[in-house]
Amino acid sequence: MTLPLLWIVPALPLAAVALNLLLGDRLGRRGTAWLACGAVGAAFLFALRAVVTLASLPESARVLVENAYTWMRVGEFRADVSFMLDPLSAVMVLVVTGVGFLIHVYSTGYMAHDASFRRFFLYLNLFMFAMLTLVLADNFLLMFVGWEGVGLCSYLLIGFWYERPAAGEAGKKAFVVNRIGDFGFLLGMFMLFAWCGSLNYERVFAAAPHVFPLGGAVITTATLLLFLGATGKSAQIPLYVWLPDAMEGPTPVSALIHAATMVTAGVYMLARCHVLFQLAPTTLEVVAVIGAATALFAATIGIAQNDIKRVLAYSTVSQLGYMFMACGVGAFTAGIFHLMTHAFFKALLFLGAGSVIHALSDEQDLRRMGGLSSRLPWTHATMLVATIAIAGIPPFAGFFSKDEILSAAFANGHPGVWLVGVVGAVITAFYMFRLYILCFRGPSRLSHEAEHHLHESPRSMIAPLVVLAALSIVGGWVGPPMQEGGHAFERWLRPVFASGAEAPHALPAGTEWALIAVSIVAAVAGIVVAFRLYLQKPESGTALQERFAPLQRMWLHKYWVDEFYDAIVVRPLAALAGWCWRFWDSVIVDGAVNGVGYTLEGVSALLRLFQTGFVGTYALFFALGVAALLLHFLRH
Amino acid sequence: MTPFLFLGFAALLVASALMVVIHRNPVTSALFLVLAFCSLAGIYLLLGAEFVGMVQIIVYAGAIMVLFLFVIMYLNLSHDVESGVQIAMRRALGWVIGALVVAEGLLLAGRRWFPGPDAHPIAPLHPGNTQAVGEALYTRYLFPFEITSILLLVAMVGVIVIGRGRGAAAPPAAPPPDLTRGGGS
Amino acid sequence: MIPLSWSLTLSAVLFGIGIIGVLVRRNALVIFMSIELMLNAANLVFVAFSRALDSVDGQVFVFFVMTVAAAEVAVGLAIIVNLFRLRETVFVDEINLLKG
Amino acid sequence: MDALFQNPVLSTAFWAFVKIMIILNGMLGIVSYLIYAERKIAGHMQARTGPNRVGPLGLLQPIADVLKLFFKEEFIPTDANKVIFHIAPMLAVIPALVTFVIIPFGPGDALVGTDLNVGLLLFFAMSSLGVYAITLGGWASNNKYALLGGLRSSAQMISYELAMGLSTIGVLLLAGSLSLVDIVHAQARVMHLGPLAIPAWNVLFQPLAFVIFMITAFAETNRAPFDLPEAEGELIAGFHIEYSSMKFGLFFLGEFMNVISISCIAVTLFLGGWNGPGPQMLGIVWFLLKLAALLFFFIWVRWTYPRLRYDQLMNLGWKVLLPLSLANIVLTALAITLTGGNA
16 A cells, blocks of 8 residues: 555645755745645645545544654653555545635735744744644544644734734634633543543544443543533534634634634534543533534624624634534534535635625624625625525525534434524524625725725635635535445545444434525525615614614624733732732742842852952962862872 | 883973973964973873874874964063062962962872882773773763863864954954064073 | 883883973973973883783873874964963963962 | 893994984985985976986096085175074985985885984974074074075965975874874775775875975975075075075975975975885885885976965965965864764
């Protein structure tokens, strides 16, 4: 068997980072762009080759493991830098490199006039390296390396325009909130190591059923801790607060990191550890509830936001909620399916929003847009595709995956979750079409200056939009419902999830059709309401807003969660720190340090007399010392 | 005959070493030091260390001392001025302490390591001294040997950096020493 | 033929002369030469013991000492030359910039 | 007389004395006639006849030259460092003479001063001491041209000594010994290439080393085209400008003795030493023939090539010869390793 050379996939972006650092500005903008895009494109091709190799294997043997080198070996413990490709990571690696490549290309146009062009691609490539490491790792430790790496890059890229205070603050917030999640992940990892004696996936998963009793306290705690890590990285309740603020970063970053790839790491991790999670039904319950709650909660906030990127950010949080919902009800395949389709249409939405922002000279407020459909035809068309896709209208991608999640929830005995999901779908369709209408339809509310500079984006930005639009349409066709023996996507992932004995949702055909109908009706309802309120009768919308003013205010202020956290977490901590500073540090630590200093100063004032500065004197002392030493020896 | 040669070389060595310390002209000191090194090389030969003896001449006499002479000539140093009460006192102190150290060293050596004539039977001068040194250098002492080469490299870089001064930022240095008045006695 | 003690005595004397040179002279170059004398005294001990113990290790060490000495002289002389450029003197008792 | 030969110490001393006498006087004779040969050859190269007044074909010319040198006035510049001024010319001759101790002129103990097992190292030690004569002579003269010549020569000799030493390592690797006698023995083989019998001289295995060695030999002996220390055109004779009479003669003697000794080394290392066809008795004849050829080569080059500029000289030494000789060592070692040590 020819080796698939997995290590090359993450190594390529890393090499690009190194080259970028070494060659510096000598590359020029063009060179930097080619280097960055070329590395990621090549990584995509290598990944594709590896996946083709993988697909040629018999179904039961579809795992490729490649040990690059042994990182450390301490007693029994051994950590390898080794990579694993199985159907699950194959999906992830293709999504990451493919969407990543498109976004890289897009960025060359979007960032073309930025002063820190080179730094941007440096971070972006570094992110690709970390993300690919995360996805391809074959043990928890290496995954954690990637996990932290993407966190770092996310921080760097959110604060990319560090001269804007808001960007710096947002970066800091993302970093700190993620730390809490990482803490959980780390603890979960420790527990796994303590009980299973290894961090290698294969060994842990093989050992888990024997070590942990079904539903035991240990495995529940461990998986809950892992899930805490996932909520941090994937922006779920209670740690979702950083993601909306992360929109301070450049829009391609929002598309790549905060929509398509990094934030899905939590879902990926859950799917990867499905063996463990299925041993802990309680945790799965928690996952499902939190997923559903986040889906609904974030969707409602999305209704009231006026910043185009924030709407998308809350939409991302909400859609991630759907994915966790799927995992929580045991439908990991559906979760990963939604992850993939979401990557396509959400990246497209962000990139389209970026195109709009680019066209309007950095205007992000929906209230100052409108009527752009004729001025930005390409952007409009692709955005429309994405909006329909996320709203869940067949045959667009979002429909298939969302429907699968909902029917799985229903079939696996979570009608409450199903209901929340359907309501969420209505709201999703509503706020997405609100965004679409406010942006592209109706009268133009542009400022005069923005109107003047209005222009369609360059080809390098349009091309990725078109490709992603195509993917948003056809991306779901790999998983049509009602297939005998599961659809193609499910069959592909079966080697991974088969061991977990996923409960087949054996619904009668009639029920299935009914569920499909319900979800289509929900989507259409949301769309219709949106059109009525914002396009046909704007005045009725205003009236409605006034009638439900408290609700509107609550959504606009995002349920005051940030303020709540500020009051119960941030302020007490700041107070404690302030006390520590004023008393402990200023008085005790400084006192001790200064005291040592004063003492030494006094002593050295005496000793300084010996330092004459003449080498001869030193030599004399030295020789005297030698003489004394010899005398000492002579006496014995 | 070897002991006589040894004594001769030793006498030459001590005498020239003393001249190094005593003579006021640095060039003369340097030349006596060359002589001392050559006599030491002779002693090495007598002790059966041919390789070290030859390297002693090549490295010390052929390279290091030439460098010394270069610097002395470059700085155009003539006789050292050694006068004044303070200097005289320091000199006296130096002699006393130096003599003390020598005396102590001799006493110490006499007590510990003077067991009479060499206890070991004299091994015949095995012909492969160079070979033996080389084998030791390239097998057991390979790592130190490589480290030494790095040390030399570092020294080389250091000397070039020091020798260049601080480039354009260097303060206006003293006018270059007048080479033409070399050898003023 | 040659007792070990002779070599050791000679080495001690040589080392003492080196110490005296360092203590007595004010010319940095001559002090440097005296240090070389001391290094050579040490080398002599190495060679003498290498002979007495019939082992080549002592000579290997001499080799290393010579290398270090060469490096040291090169750097030291460069420093002295720079010093002369700055202060126009090589007398160590006229240089006390490091006085405490 | 018998007592003399029975006492080992005395007999050793006696034979040493005999050898010293032969070498010393022989060298003096060879040098004086080498000078004659140089003038004669130079003359013919420049379409003149050269010295031809003193004796038949001018053969007595060297004697006349030496007599003239003896009777010239001694001159010591004011403010010269007198002791060193006197010592310097001696230093020029002594190392050159010492080198002859190790040269095997022919087979057998009688024809070699002493077969040191570090012979080659001794040669390098002596050639590194040769720097002092020129440096000190230049410095002690209290003359700027002399000083410049002295400094130039020390830099030059130190630089080229490296390449010279490294170029001989290939030979050492082949012979596996530092003893010159062993090196000559290692070249005693005769290879048969069909009907041709080729002597296995090192020059055939180490052509690059031989070229480097010869170039550095010119530099080490301060001969044209590397005669910058003297450089009549620029430094009006360089380090020995202030020297006259027999002191000047000693410098001259030293230079030519160096040429001879280095040629002897070249013959020994690269040209098979005393090896040649015919009985062992003829060894010394072969040696002297090869030596004569090399000496002619020295003179030939001197009157053929112009002098190098100083920077060219340094560039050649450090940037061409040194890397080449290092490469030669690597290649030789590689070849020996690959062929299992019986090249």
